[in-house]
Amino acid sequence: MMNDRLRTISHRASTWNIIHRVIGRFLFAACLLWTAGHPETRVHPEDSLPYVFVPPGAFLAGCSPGDADCYDAEKPPRRITLSQGFWIGQSEVTVGAYARFARRTSRPMPPEPRLYERPLNPGWSNVRQPMTMVNREDAAAYCAWLGGRLPTAAEWEYAARAGTSGSRYGNLDDIAWYAGNSGQEPVEVSGFAERKDLKGFFVLLQRNGNRPHEVAGKQPNDWGLHDMLGNVWEWCGDHPPALRGGSWFDLPRMLRVSTTLESEPAERSSNIGFRCVLPSGASLQPAGPR
Numbered sequence: 001m002m003n004d005r006l007r008t009i010s011h012r013a014s015t016w017n018i019i020h021r022v023i024g025r026f027l028f029a030a031c032l033l034w035t036a037g038h039p040e041t042r043v044h045p046e047d048s049l050p051y052v053f054v055p056p057g058a059f060l061a062g063c064s065p066g067d068a069d070c071y072d073a074e075k076p077p078r079r080i081t082l083s084q085g086f087w088i089g090q091s092e093v094t095v096g097a098y099a100r101f102a103r104r105t106s107r108p109m110p111p112e113p114r115l116y117e118r119p120l121n122p123g124w125s126n127v128r129q130p131m132t133m134v135n136r137e138d139a140a141a142y143c144a145w146l147g148g149r150l151p152t153a154a155e156w157e158y159a160a161r162a163g164t165s166g167s168r169y170g171n172l173d174d175i176a177w178y179a180g181n182s183g184q185e186p187v188e189v190s191g192f193a194e195r196k197d198l199k200g201f202f203v204l205l206q207r208n209g210n211r212p213h214e215v216a217g218k219q220p221n222d223w224g225l226h227d228m229l230g231n232v233w234e235w236c237g238d239h240p241p242a243l244r245g246g247s248w249f250d251l252p253r254m255l256r257v258s259t260t261l262e263s264e265p266a267e268r269s270s271n272i273g274f275r276c277v278l279p280s281g282a283s284l285q286p287a288g289p290r
Contacts, residue, residue, distance in 0.1 A: 039224035041090060042284035046146055047097040050287050051087040051278060052224050054159050058082070061157050062258050067167040074258045080154050087282055088151060088159050089275030091215035091226045092234065093142060096127030098134070101142050110134055113212070113270035116202075120211045120270055128214035130232045130273040136265040139235045143276035150237035151277040153260060156244045160228040160257040162221040167256040168229060169221040176218055176230025178255050182248035183208030193251050205249065212248045212271065229255045232273035247271035 040053040062077035063070035102109050110133040113120040121129050134142075136150070143149050151159070162169055173181055179189045179201075187208055192201040216226040230250075233243040243263050246255035249271040254261075263272075278284070 041287040043287050044146055044284055049097050050090040051284060052090050053085060053087055055085045056082050059158050059161055061154060064167040064258060065165060069253045073260060082158055085280045087278040090224060092130035092232055092273045092275050094127060094215055095124050095129050095131050098131040098142060101145055110268060115270060116206055129212055130215050132232055132270050132273050133268045135268050136235050136241055139274035146276055147282060148276045148278040150235055153236045153238050153242050155277060156236050157257055159225060162223040170219055172252055172255060174219045176255050177213045177248045178230045178250055178252060179205060183210035189251055210248060232271050235274040241265045
């Protein structure tokens with residue numbers, strides 16, 4: 001009799017565990033759907049940039065199912081769980097926001113970006129362009145000024161995917177600035193990689209006026225984040241230093257949510273920028289009407 005009772009209790013406990021797991025997964029899926037339709041956006045009082053709340057959750061990082069362009073470092077895919085939600089910049093940090101930081105902290109602005117001898121933002125006059133020419137220490141100092149930090153590579157990829165499982169969260173031309181569309185005219189660039197014609201590729205970008213573009217000019221992902229792919233590579237806070245997202249200067253293969261580019265922390269480039277992560281309890285202000 002006692003054994004029968006124990007088996008009954010064990011069966012009920014097992015049943016409740018299954019029910020709890022099913023309910024948990026349902027609530028997580030519902031949370032993702034709600035976030036996709038209603039991303040919570042607030043503004044930081046220091047830099048006046050919008051930040052989007054990213055809920056906790058799990059995702060498959062690395063090579064996306066069916067992606068034939070994956071590099072060896074992206075394999076095999078692995079499941080990662082993020083137990084804490086966080087705020088992340090809705091776009092890359094702008095020139096205007098970084099200039100405010102530089103003034104208030106008596107920090108010099110970096111050299112202006114150029115492609116060879118062609119200025120890409122003379123005098124840093126376009127304040128809506130993403131801030132570039134920052135090394136990782138510059139980027140980390142800016143985020144610390146806000147009470148935040150650079151995202152980890154896992155946080156960055158989780159936010160970029162926004163609940164999707166593909167290598168991109170939309171059609172490339174609709175969501176990203178890259179070598180094929182960041183110039184005066186759209187150009188076909190895939191052939192340069194096949195021919196390994198780097199010189200011809202660089203000449204094309206120079207003549208076509210390719211450059212970084214103002215932030216948030218392309219469609220966002222399902223969590224309302226702009227430019228997670230394209231425009232500029234973004235610093236992450238991991239060791240060794242890593243860049244994510246691809247840029248206005250790159251071929252399509254580089255613009256995938258799983259692509260990682262290792263870099264020296266002191267590197268400065270006209271196609272490297274960043275965005276910040278803030279803790280879930282950060283003091284932010286309600287965003288105005290869009």
